[in-house]
Amino acid sequence: MNLGYYPGCSLHGSSDDYQQSLKACFSALGVSLKELDDWICCGATAAHSLNHKLSIALPARNLGLAAQQGCNELLAPCSMCSLQLKKAQKAIAGDPALAAEMSRIVEAKPDGARVLNLVEAFERVGLETIKTAVKTPLADFKVACYYGCLLTRPPKVAEFDDCEQPESMDKVVEALGAKAVAWNYKTECCGAGMTMASEETVLELSHKILADAAAHGAQSIAVACPMCHVNLDMKQAAIEARYGTKYGMTIYYLCDLVGLALGLTPQALGINRHFAGRKA
Amino acid sequence: MSRIGVFVCWCGENIARTVDVDRVVEEVAKLPGVRCAQNYKYMCSDPGQSMIREKIVSEKLDGVVVASCSPHMHLKTFRKAAQTAGLNPYLLEMANIREHCSWVHPDREQATVKAIELIRMAVAKVKNNHALEPIKVPVTRRALIVGGGVAGIQAALDIADAGYEVVMVEREPSIGGKMAGLSETFPTLDCSQCILTPRMVDVGQHPRIKLYTYSEVESVEGFVGNFEITIRQKARYVDITKCTGCGECSKACPLKKNKSEFDFGMGTRPAIYMPFPQAVPARPVIDKTVCAMLTRGKCGVCAKKCAAGAINYKDEDRLVKEKVGAVVLATGFKLYSIGKQDGKVTGYGEYGYGKYKDVIDSLQFERLVSASGPTNGEIKRPSDGKTPKNVVFISCVGSRDNAKGLPYCSKICCMYTAKHTMLYKHKVHDGQAHVFYMDIRSAGKGYDEFVRRAIEQDGAKYYRGRVSKITEQDGKLIVRGADTLAGTPITVEADLVVLAAAMRPADGVTELAQKLNVGYDQFGFLMESHPKLRPVETNTAGVYICGAAQAPKDIPESVAQASAAASKVQITLAASELTREPEIAHINETTCAACFRCYQACPYHAIEKAEVRNRKGELVKRTARVNVGLCMGCGTCVSVCPSKSADIEGFTEQETYAMIESLI
Amino acid sequence: MNAKMQSDSISLLESLAQTKLADCYQCGKCTAGCPRSAHMDKTPNQLIRMVQLGDVDAALKTDAIWQCVSCETCTARCPKNVDCAAIIDALRQVSYERGMTSKQQAAVVLFQKAFLASVRRNGRVNEIEMIAQYKIEGFAAMRRLGFLFDGAMLAPQLQMHRKLHILGEKVRDRDLVRRIFARCMDGKA
Secondary structure (H helix, E strand, C coil), X not given: CEEEECCCHHHHCCCHHHHHHHHHHHHHCCCEEEECCCCCCCCHHHHHHHCHHHHHHHHHHHXXXXXXXXXXXXXXXXXXXXXXXXXXHHHHHCCHHHHHHHHHHHCCCCCCCEEECHHHHHHHHCHHHHHHHCCCCCCCCEEEECCCCCXXXXXXXXXXXXXXXXXXXXXXXXXXXXEECCCCCCCCCCCHHHHCCCHHHHHHHHHHHHHHHHHCCCCEEEECCHHHHHHHHHCHHHHHHHHCCCCCXXXXXXXXXXXXXXXCCHHHHCHHHCCCCCCC | CCCEEEEEECCCCCCCCCCCHHHHHHHHCCCCCEEEEEEECCCCCHHHHHHHHHHHHHCCCCEEEEEECCHHHHHHHHXXXXXXXXXXXXXXXXEECXXXXXXXXXXXXXXXXXXXXXXXXXXXXXXXCCCXXXXXXXXXXXXXXXXXXXXXXXXXXXXXXXXXXXXXECCCCXXXXXXXXXXXXXXXXXXXXXXXXXXXXXXXXXCCEEEECCEEEEEEEEECCEEEEEEEECCCXXXXXXXXXXXXXXXXXXXXXXXXXXXXXXXXXXXXXXXXXXXXXXXXXXXXXXXXXXXXXXXXXXXXXXXXXXXXXXXCCEEEEEEECEEEXXXXXXXXXXXXXXXXXXXXXXXXXXCECCEEEHHHHHHXXXXXXXXXXXXXXXXXXXXXXXXXXXEEECCCCCCCCCCCCCCCHHHHHHHHXXXXXXXXXXXXEEEXXXXXXXXXXXXXXXXXXXXXXXXXXXXXXXXXXXXXXXXXXXXXXXXXXXXXXXXXXXXXXXXXXXXXECCCHHHHHHHHCCCECCCCCECCCECCCECCECCCCCEXXXXXXXXXXXXXXXXXXXXXXXXXXXXXXXXXXXXXXXXXXXXXXXXXXXXXXXXXXXCCCCEEEEEEECCCCCEEEEEEEECCCCCCCCCHHHHHCCCCCEXXXXXXXXXXXXXXXXXX | CCHHHHHHHHHHHHHHHCCCHHHCCCCCHHHHHCCCHHHCCCCHHHHHHHHHXXXXXXXXXXXXXXXXXXXXXXXXXXXXXXXXXXXXXXXXXXXXHCCCCCCCCHXXXXXXXXXXXXXXXXXXXXXXXXXXHHHHHHHHHHCCHHHHHCCCCXXXXXXXXXXXXXXXXXXCCHHHHHHHHHHHHCCCC
């Protein structure tokens, strides 16, 4: 199976452990990821905060590249990227004048490639296929599936799972033999891009997530977004210091868990490059 | 030669200011067939009508044209005047020189000319009019009430007390509806069952009310005054004539833990059960989906215990026919289901209904408060049975919501929420009620004072804002809402959350409405004839509606509408014959080719396929025939008939063409 | 701001956000679900109310619009399908364009600005370059020495996990990226 691959800036930057894990995992599943050639930043929070046209143009450029490069399905493992791409797609599809303007601005015609977030990509591979490929079931794993904000919201754009009580990631985790715990903070915000500019925000919000996961018996949290990973993993020590609680919670990218179940080593998946919890 | 009288009204200034009424009279007097023409200031007044009557007699008029206002105003008035003077009322026509002339044209010359032309057309029509007689339809002087809630009960008692026989069909094993399950009612805090059950008993014992419970309307034939209803009596597996209501069967039944419908799932009942102690009829029914004997052929304990031998496992549904002259639909409501998908309407996953045991809806709370409820009136958390010290009530769940719910306001929730806070406080003295609301709708008699009492005397805390999310933590429900008046988010740790869910019409009402040709809106609420002036009538003659089936409303309004519907029924049943206006369709059976396009097109199903037979009984031809009881005179058949066999009396093609030709 | 400018601003916000402000009946569900509303100077429903009443300037100057984390909870739960998150975005966009951004929230504004500047130059974010610009401009605006060194300890930790990429990446067709930015932000054709 082939999937187009849009890494986004984080996966080539300080969250390239996510890319390492992703590539190892999908390779083991027999899925080849073809990186979009000369892709550009999707604009993330900065674009939609400062300039409306730009927030559509930057994703539109990438959709145009996808069309030019014959890519029908595009995996965007960062949930911000996947949402921005979907948002631009919807805005353009509903407004022919906007579509024309965007084609002119980005010098390409953004077409209808299907944008997939990480969970959708695993669903595309097929849960049954994944189940069959499991070599080392994650029998003692108690995982809190953390969806964050942008996998399921806003529901009319993301068109994925239920934004109040999602179950899609839980089903993937259960297919690996692990237990997906029931907990309250599946879709509460971690603080998003405020890590540098408003650290307090991230500490407060991510602390609540860690606390609730722990209170419900989770030993680890699964995420499908590099920003969520940074806030829960890289900032975990700062949270522990601020709130005086030790969590030692391992934050896995969902593809880490799939990879481990397929028999890959933590090193191969880049788990040893995480900050908090189990490195091996 | 015709002898037509033309009467031109000034309507005070309304016509005379714009139309030169003297000139009009002068001109129309010259029209061929016009015997006399005159004008008067107020033709509809007593002297005006006298004038018409005198001229009919003195000039031996055989047709009258009154040029004045719209026929919607005074056609009946003038036709009655003509009839009194001995002229067939359908030989009187009106020319509308007010709404169609003086009120819409400012130019005096043009308006006067137009008035003359309008009268010319009316005169041409009247020359072609036929005398018509009102149509008489026999009436079965009995009524059917569908639905045994408070509205149905009220309507049934009113009609039966007026002397007519009533057939009541109720889908549940007992009548009483939602009101039988309530604890106390606003604004008096009367015990709901105490005020309702005497009425229920009256219905059960009334000599003129025939009660079919655990039954549904299967099909409807006929028309106003002449309905034939087929009723399906569902198998109870208990012979209610033999049963004494002793209750031994329920005590003996081994399958005790089935979710009780009457308690909305808050309590349990056995497989053979009486829905509640005051049920009418006070007889049990067997739930065939769980009964061991009926599903697996095992057990039979209830039959063994029954001293009256009333249990009958071989019982079957029965179809019964009843003839009635009028029908009242009082099918009531159900609550919007909060946590589930429901067609287009989706649930509220953020409130955790169905996930957290201590998040319940308003009817479930009523059962907890009710003295005859599953907790004997003690307010207990469903999860652990403890007394809740902080209860959050959330208004507008599913109402006033364009995104996920229903866009309308459910009217009763503000009032019953205030009531709930008071009942809670009266039982849990150290408890605190919290209400999240958007607005307070308390527009009835004593209603606003009632809500203020909840806040000012019983200490309920009201926060103006919606709730965004409910989560459960350490046995408590964390409710995240807001108060927009203070401009702040508000979080309450609750022991129990009660959701005031929207009111929706009962299940199955749209299928029932289709059987009776009654319209309903996109939410399933039955359609009234006119929202202001005809709230309990429908566009189908002889079928009336009342109560929550028509729109969300409270008990006093339901009762008032029920009496209103009953009075309409009594008008229909008052005489042994119904009189209908004769301006309906008529089919010329000689020229009819029996293509039956009219039969397909008629929106009132008023065309019948008839046969014409000779004296030997041999078939001569088939023909379409109008059912004079059902036809509403819409004219659709006329427009589709290829042989011009269909025509409308009083608006025939000949009359219409005469009007047009008079202008050419 | 006179009446015409007010109504123009409201139309502009509605057109940027593609949503109707008159639909909002101030139920407060957005505020109730917002993870930051307790810290905001004006809550989400208040921001919308201010614009409904024509007080656009005051809304543009709030801290609240920069405290928003764009979690989209308000939009997802609004019973009237008002896209509240998009309104906040629109307020940010207009506030930035008109130079009316909150001083208290300068760090957030400058972060976004530095992010876009890096993308404009390279086609993708160069984290080191972005942080450098953010720190320098932030220090100039806030005059707090500590600001320069906040989070500095993260650098060696990142290096330890091989997450510190000094050089960053550049897209091949950077001229196109600059043209896109010029067309969107500078009003060029």
